[in-house]
Amino acid sequence: MTIQAMDASHVALVVLSLRSEKFEEYRCDRPQTLGISIGNLSKLVKVAGNDDSISLRADDEARVLILTFRGKNSERTSEFQLNLLTLESEHLGVIDQEYVAEITMPSLEFGRICRELAQITDTITIAADKEIVNFAVSGDIGSGSVAIKPNDSDKPDEKCIIKVSELVSMNFALRYLNLFNKASMLSNEVSISLSPEVPISLQYEFELGELRYYLAPKIAEDA
Template sequence: MFEAVLSNGVVLKKIVESIKELVTEVNLEITSDGLSIQAMDSSHIALIVLILKASEFEEFQCDRPQNLGISITYLNKLLKIAGNDDSIKLKSESDSGILTLTFQGPNNEKICEFNLNLLTLDAEHLGIPEQEYSAEVKMSSLEFTKICRELTQVTDTLNISIDKEAIKFAVSGNVGAGCITMRGNVSDKVEENLFIRVNGNVNMAFSLRYLNLFNKAAMLSEEVVLFLSPEVPIVIQFVFDLGELKYFLAPKVADDN
């Protein structure tokens, strides 16, 4: 049997909202340590890794490791019914083929219960090797979202270059070109804080379409961390109380459209 209670149910709503346009079906891996998801998008361009720690749930019980095949599309529809102040309980009896979701209002004035039929999905787990990255950038998630959204007006390819002094976001398209430069800065205000650690110089290009999809997770964390190394996927990490959500995206090469 598996059962977990999250008093701050809105976090689960935000997590599903952050990944629903990238994946429609996932295996929810459950162990005594917590919940995790590892899934590729339908085009096999982006990888999502979600880790939620058992210790951060109000209640968490897992009798044995198990995989629950979940329709993210329908889970998202059900979670829209839950209020932002509701607690959410997830429960699945062994071999029942059902995940039960219970939404409970803060004063117990309303309780909603729904059953979601589980799917049988291939339990494919990718081995992600440990990687020492050439550059690490920590900045305001809202600022990164704003930059990506604004530069999408020019083209779909974002060039990111980093040195010890600054990070540059550059675009070049048929209508023109542009560049936004941000210098390292330590501030008490999250929106003004920018941490840069780099070994040498990094210059890579990525799809803005995917970056904008990833940035839906900005609602989970005030900060985003970017990890980059030449010729390997960028990692975009959002850390929050319940755990972390990471996106991996391969860089574009010169002849990519």
């Protein structure tokens, strides 16, 4: 099961993949694309208790998604019908991309860097060579950078792997990266992939599947 969402300005894309074998029960007779308001889905899912089992159901040609929540002792059950949206575009096929730089680092560390640098300005320059990744900003109040070196620690909150086949330096909007960074609660590690002129990819693996964000680089005119 894959969930895709794109922001209104079409610069950011998120893809959540949940492995079917991780569901207690999973049946899908034929591939189907449902248009769901993420905001409304999240309102309904909050009604479920932490220990509730959740079932999602949609018929062929479905106009509603049926959610059922059942408490452990079944003394409480909830059922909701969520109206589906008409999709303007079909499911996007994301092209598998080769990247010239791949950095795996602690997700909290990456989150902290993006959050704090956003205080200075919105555009971050991420530059990577074999030895170092550099996160730099320059704004009215001054300028500066954070440099990260590889660390082969076993601890996921210290480990940092840098694989670079070609120097790369690109600009991104921190306000998007900071939205993506909420995913750091799902995984200790984030894998950052970069190649000139293609969107950056941030990938978070977790038990049930993976969450992947794409963000188009800022080009000079945007800066």
